[in-house]
Structure formats: structure tokens, C-alpha cells
Amino acid sequence: MDTELAVGLSVGVAALVLLTVLVVWCRQRIEHIARGKAGTAREILRDLHGGG
Amino acid sequence: MADKGRVTAELSRDLTLFHITMMGLGMMIGAGVFIGIGISIRESGPGGVVLSFTLNGLIALFTAMSFAELSSAIPRAGGAYNFARIGFGRGTSFLAGWMEWFASSVAGSLYACVFATYTLEFLARLGLLGWLPFSLDAAERGVALVIAVFFIYINYRGASETGKVGAFFTLGQMVFVVGIAVVGIVVAIADPTRLENFQPFMPHGWHKLLVTMGFIYVAFEGFEVIAQAGDETIDPKRNIPKAMIYSVFIVTVVYALVSFATVVAVKPSPDIANPIEWIGSHGKKGFGAAVAALLPGKFLGYLLVTLAVVFSSTSALNATIYSATRASYALGRDRMLPAIFARISPKTNTPYMALAFTGALVILVAVALPTEDVASSASIMFLFLFFLVNVCVIKIRLNMGDELSYGFVMPLFPIPPVLAIAAQAVLAVWLVHMSFIAWILAPVWIFAGLAIYQFYSKSRAVATADEIRVFEEEAAPEGDEYRVMVAVANPRNALELVLNTYKLCGAKDARVELLHMVPVPDQVPLSDAEQYMDVGKEAMVEAMLYLAPQFPLSTTIRYCRSIARGIISAVRRRKADMLIMGWHGETQARAFRLGSTIDPVIERAPCNVVILKDCGKRDFRRVLVPLAGGPNGAFALEVASILAHPDEGQVVAFTVGGHRKFDIGAFLADHVGEMHLPPDRVEAKVVAAPNVADSILKEAEAYDLIVIGCTGQPPALRFGRDPVPDIVARRCQKPLVMVRAGVGISSFVRRWV
Numbered sequence: 072m073d074t075e076l077a078v079g080l081s082v083g084v085a086a087l088v089l090l091t092v093l094v095v096w097c098r099q100r101i102e103h104i105a106r107g108k109a110g111t112a113r114e115i116l117r118d119l120h121g122g123g
Numbered sequence: 124m125a126d127k128g129r130v131t132a133e134l135s136r137d138l139t140l141f142h143i144t145m146m147g148l149g150m151m152i153g154a155g156v157f158i159g160i161g162i163s164i165r166e167s168g169p170g171g172v173v174l175s176f177t178l179n180g181l182i183a184l185f186t187a188m189s190f191a192e193l194s195s196a197i198p199r200a201g202g203a204y205n206f207a208r209i210g211f212g213r214g215t216s217f218l219a220g221w222m223e224w225f226a227s228s229v230a231g232s233l234y235a236c237v238f239a240t241y242t243l244e245f246l247a248r249l250g251l252l253g254w255l256p257f258s259l260d261a262a263e264r265g266v267a268l269v270i271a272v273f274f275i276y277i278n279y280r281g282a283s284e285t286g287k288v289g290a291f292f293t294l295g296q297m298v299f300v301v302g303i304a305v306v307g308i309v310v311a312i313a314d315p316t317r318l319e320n321f322q323p324f325m326p327h328g329w330h331k332l333l334v335t336m337g338f339i340y341v342a343f344e345g346f347e348v349i350a351q352a353g354d355e356t357i358d359p360k361r362n363i364p365k366a367m368i369y370s371v372f373i374v375t376v377v378y379a380l381v382s383f384a385t386v387v388a389v390k391p392s393p394d395i396a397n398p399i400e401w402i403g404s405h406g407k408k409g410f411g412a413a414v415a416a417l418l419p420g421k422f423l424g425y426l427l428v429t430l431a432v433v434f435s436s437t438s439a440l441n442a443t444i445y446s447a448t449r450a451s452y453a454l455g456r457d458r459m460l461p462a463i464f465a466r467i468s469p470k471t472n473t474p475y476m477a478l479a480f481t482g483a484l485v486i487l488v489a490v491a492l493p494t495e496d497v498a499s500s501a502s503i504m505f506l507f508l509f510f511l512v513n514v515c516v517i518k519i520r521l522n523m524g525d526e527l528s529y530g531f532v533m534p535l536f537p538i539p540p541v542l543a544i545a546a547q548a549v550l551a552v553w554l555v556h557m558s559f560i561a562w563i564l565a566p567v568w569i570f571a572g573l574a575i576y577q578f579y580s581k582s583r584a585v586a587t588a589d590e591i592r593v594f595e596e597e598a599a600p601e602g603d604e605y606r607v608m609v610a611v612a613n614p615r616n617a618l619e620l621v622l623n624t625y626k627l628c629g630a631k632d633a634r635v636e637l638l639h640m641v642p643v644p645d646q647v648p649l650s651d652a653e654q655y656m657d658v659g660k661e662a663m664v665e666a667m668l669y670l671a672p673q674f675p676l677s678t679t680i681r682y683c684r685s686i687a688r689g690i691i692s693a694v695r696r697r698k699a700d701m702l703i704m705g706w707h708g709e710t711q712a713r714a715f716r717l718g719s720t721i722d723p724v725i726e727r728a729p730c731n732v733v734i735l736k737d738c739g740k741r742d743f744r745r746v747l748v749p750l751a752g753g754p755n756g757a758f759a760l761e762v763a764s765i766l767a768h769p770d771e772g773q774v775v776a777f778t779v780g781g782h783r784k785f786d787i788g789a790f791l792a793d794h795v796g797e798m799h800l801p802p803d804r805v806e807a808k809v810v811a812a813p814n815v816a817d818s819i820l821k822e823a824e825a826y827d828l829i830v831i832g833c834t835g836q837p838p839a840l841r842f843g844r845d846p847v848p849d850i851v852a853r854r855c856q857k858p859l860v861m862v863r864a865g866v867g868i869s870s871f872v873r874r875w876v
Contacts, residue, residue, distance in 0.1 A: 076324045079170040086177045094372045096534045105361040111688055112524035112532050
């Protein structure tokens, strides 16, 4: 496998992995907020980080 | 209790997550992918095309997160136009609407061109176009014109597919493209020699990757229309952000697999020495040619591709004409464009003049420009538009994050929008290598918009019913004078507030801003809030009468959902240096230390905070300042020295020894210069006692006023124990002032990390 192909594959796979992680993360946030209560950005972040 | 004789109307909410995700997918899988693959293979090679779709998907996801967050916080929003209005004001919102109109119209032109290209190609392969007296290119222009006119007429009649019917059309498209992807993967597994098509991976260099990414960005346009279905969606705060993010994810994976399938579709043969060059040589028809080679029987392959393109491009054309018309209609309705744009047909109830102008734009671009330049023009304008939305999400979160109610906040803020902004700027610049015409057309359109706004719209724009009053405040003040904001709400507090404001402003030579917070229930639009204004009006007038003769004074009435959020937002927007507000005493709500308004204000207001409790018309001769070395001690001493009687006032800095090493004498020596009393009227007192709060309360009995700094301990480190200042504030029967010094950047870090 030449270097260009290896770099290209790595970039592509990394992008897809990052995409997947972000989608899962966003989904968890949406569900968490939906189970609780909508609020200001700070209130939501505090709730998400378990600060009460 | 029901109102007698009152008829209420509401929209039926019946679109599910599936329906609105399909709506986004249907808009995205329009035509960009069909013409983009062949051209991208030609420009950046087999690796470039797969990487272009994958990396663009990441940028699109960042932007989808911005749209999802803004749509969840501003549910009445009409997309980029309203986000820009709330984030930056009318000028930028005009530009957003102006760009949205062009971007959607040109995307419509692209879909008409792609429809024409693929249908005529199919007919040509059947040998049905031999009779044409003119070139195939001219015939394509003609067909694009006809299909555009047809859908302009459909839009004029007001017909459009509903969410549910549209979902089934999209499902059909999805079955086709996913089918191609699956066949491609199966073929590659069965015959691994096809993977050799990926070498060389990027024959024309990595810089070409940026060119093709910019070119095919239009294939990721469409998820933003999901927000328009908010009124008809079940559980919109949950489903709309999800649908935006899911649709971008699904489309990215599908595009990556379809482009992979296209690359491995063609094998070397006596007729085709280099499959990649062969696909690239077909340009915008490269995808169709490759897929026809992939499926058994070339006729079947072309038929399936043509059917998929016909379904995709026509549904996307219909939707983009509808979107573009709505964008120009909104500009006309708000008088940012001539009122003629807002005219409604009495016969069909559609904005027929906005549609006519949109139709003219769609047809002009489709007929006059080559398809590649049309695609580049659409891409570049969407890049600019999404760039603006990513800037808006940062501005709105920072300025109004404490005011708006969010249903979704993106992770890693602000990294995703910042990365998207940078990537979109680079891709827009790089598109000059693909289409010089697009790079002339887009700036010309934007500068024309700026000129129209400056010389026409600026003086004529009108406030609309849904324009939120709180966003109409005057601009943030200039200059570096000290600004004191006084939050007046309760008429009983007004007198004590203004008397003490008088002293504090006098000492600081300050400008005073009276702030009247008017809370409005969630069920009532802020635009209808005037009925709630009477409460507190009397207090406001009284405060103005006292302060106006002595200090530069301005008054702000602010409608809000939450008083605390409204105050914090006003402090930030008006750049106040000090906030003064009253406190009635102990809270009944157990969830709060001091109160539902005071707690968040103390924690988050980005300025010095002074909270007055029972500080009526009194001369404070003996002032107690409990100190323990916290971050607010120096400010407490300064405020005490200001509020103490100017001739006879005495300030006692008090500490309870034995708990920690705090040298009160050294502390006073360090800060005596900041005090507004002679040094001989400031003294230190140290006592030894087991309970700090009790000791302070006992000492306080001999004083006229207690000035105490708020705790500097972060909430996470309190372990459920009440800080001493809170206990003293709640139990003290004497006039009391709680202070908290503004902490600048660290407060920002605490807020967001």
C-alpha cells in the first residue's frame, strides 16, 4: 500500500469515526435534555455535567 | 376554564422523526451527488471523490449542529434570516435572506439542469434524439427551461407534496442509492482487483481535494429545511435536532459508499484502458455511465439511474422553488425589498410576485450558465450562508445563552462552528479553481444586496409581528465611563435602591441605567407583552425622579421569560460595570440559597454586583465588614466606605480568628487606598469563636449596616454546606449589603467549562 493511499484511508476513516462519535454524543444530549427540562445553555450544561 | 365564545385553532402535529429525517434526506439527495461524482473523479481522482464526500459530511454535521441548536432555541425562526436578525440585526439578516434567495434559486437551476442532462442522455441512448435540428446542449437548456416553468406553475397553484407523501418518494431514492452502494461493495468483495482503481489515489494532488469539496458542497444542502416543519412535528424540540443530525450522517455514509461503488464499478477492458479516466471523461454524466456498467444490462442501469435522477431532481426542484420564494417573500413582507414581493394572489393565496421573480432567476441561471458553473454558484452561496449561521450560533450563545430556552446545546462548543467557519471559508476561496464565473457571480450578488440594503431597505424596513421586543434594544454603549445598572422591579424596594445608588454613583462618577424587568409567561409571545408592563412602572418613575437631576440616566424596559436571565443578559449587552438590585430576604424555595433571581445573578453576572436588603433611608454610622480573605473582601470594604456616613461613618473590618491564617491588618493596609474614608475611620477587629456565622451575627447587633462579600467557593466544592455569607445574609436582622466583585475572564471560564 503506498503512502498516499494509507494517508487517504486514515483521513477517511478518522472522519467517519469522528462523525459517528459526534452523532451519538448529540443524540445522547438531545435525549438527556428531552428527559429533563429545556433551559438556558448554562442550565443545560450544568445539568449535563451533573452539577445539579 | 374554557373561554365562552372563543374559537382556538392549532396545527395538527403528526410528522414523526422518520418523516422529517426523510424530508432532509430528500432535499439533500437532489442532484449534487449525481453530477458531482463524475466531475470530482475527473478533478481529484478516485480517492479524492470518496474523501470529498466524507470530509464535507463532517463540515455539514458541524453546521447541522449549529442549525439544530439555533432551531431549538428560536422555535419561530425562519432559518438563517431570523438567526441573523437575532444575532446581528437587520442588515445582516437582510444579507442572509438575500443569499438564501439566490442559493435556493440557483440550486433549483441546478436540479433543472441535471434533470435535463440525464433524461436527454437516456433518450439519446435509445436513439430517439437523432431528429434534433440543434445540439444536445441546446436541447438540455430547453428541457431545463420547460421543467423549471412546470414547477413554477405547480408552486403558483399552491400544490406541494406533504411531509408524509414526500417521505415515501425519498424512501424510493434511498432504496436506489443504497442499492448501488451495496452492489458496489459486493462487487469489490467478489473481485478485489477492482480496488486497484484506487491507485493512484489522488493523481492530481491533494489541493484538488479542496476544489471538489467546495464543488459538491451543494449535495449537503437541504437539512436546514427540517426546521420549517416545526409546527407539524411531534415533540419538535427533540425530533428536529435529531432529524437534522441523522440526515447529515445518513447522507454522508451513503454518499461515501456510492462514490466508492462508482470507482469500483468499471473494470479495465480493451475499450477502457483506464477506468478512472473513462468515468472522469464523462464529466457530469460519469456517475450514470459507471452505474450502467455496474448493473447487469446497460439499458437497465441507465433506466434506473434516470428514474432516480428524475425523482430526486424534480422533488428537490419543487422544494427549492418553494424555499426561494419564501425567502424573497419574507424580504418583501418586512419591506426590505419592494412590497410587490409580498403580494398574495387572491385566487391561489400564493405570493405570486415573489414566485415570479424567483422563477425568472431560476430560469435565467439554468439557461445562461453551464451546469458546472451553476453547481459552483449554488455551492459557494450555501458556503457563505452556512458560514453566517455558524457565526450566528456563537454570537447568540455568548450574548443570549442565558436568555433563550434551548432544547439542544451542541457538545464541544465553540469548536464545531469555528471549524466549520474555517473550512467553509477555505472551500469558498478554493472554488475559484473550479468556476471563475461562480466567483464573480456570488460577490456581485452579495455586493448588490449590500447596496440595496444601504440605499433602499435600511430606511424602509418594518418591524414584524414576530420580531421579539427584547432584541430591539438600542446598540451597546460606546466609551469607557463607569456604568451602574439598577434593576427595579418591586415598588417597595425602589426608594432604598435609588438612595444607595445615589451614593455609589456619586463615588464612581457613574452613568446610571435603570432596568425594568417585565416577566412574561411562556404562553404569551413577547411581542404581546405590553399588557404586563404596569407592574413596577410606578417604581421606575420614582427612581427616575430621584436620579435624573444628578446623573446621566437612561431607562430600559426589558420583557423576559426569567428575571434573572433577563438581568444577566442586559448587563452583558449594556456592558454594565456594576449591578445594583434589591433583595426581600430569605427565600421560600429550598432549591435556592438566597432566591431564584439572586442566586443566578450572583453566580453569573459579568460585573460587580451589589445586593441591598432592608437598606432604607438611614445614615450608616457604624458599618461592619466581615472578612475571611475571600475574593470579594476588598470590594466589600470599598462599598462599605461609600455607604458609610461621609462625616461620622466608621468601618470595622471583622474576622473570626482560629479558622485559617488571615492577616486582617495586612489586608487593610493593602486596600486602604481604595477606600472612600480616611484611614483613621477604618479599624480591624479579630475575635476567637467556634462558629463563624453566629459570631458575625452577634457582632452585627451593634452596627447600622453589614457589608459582606459573597462566597468565592465554587458550587462543586461546597459539599452541601451553606457558605457563611449566605447564612449571615439570611439570618441577619440588620440592613445588609451583599457584594460580589466582577471577575472578568475567569467568570467566562467558570460559565462554560
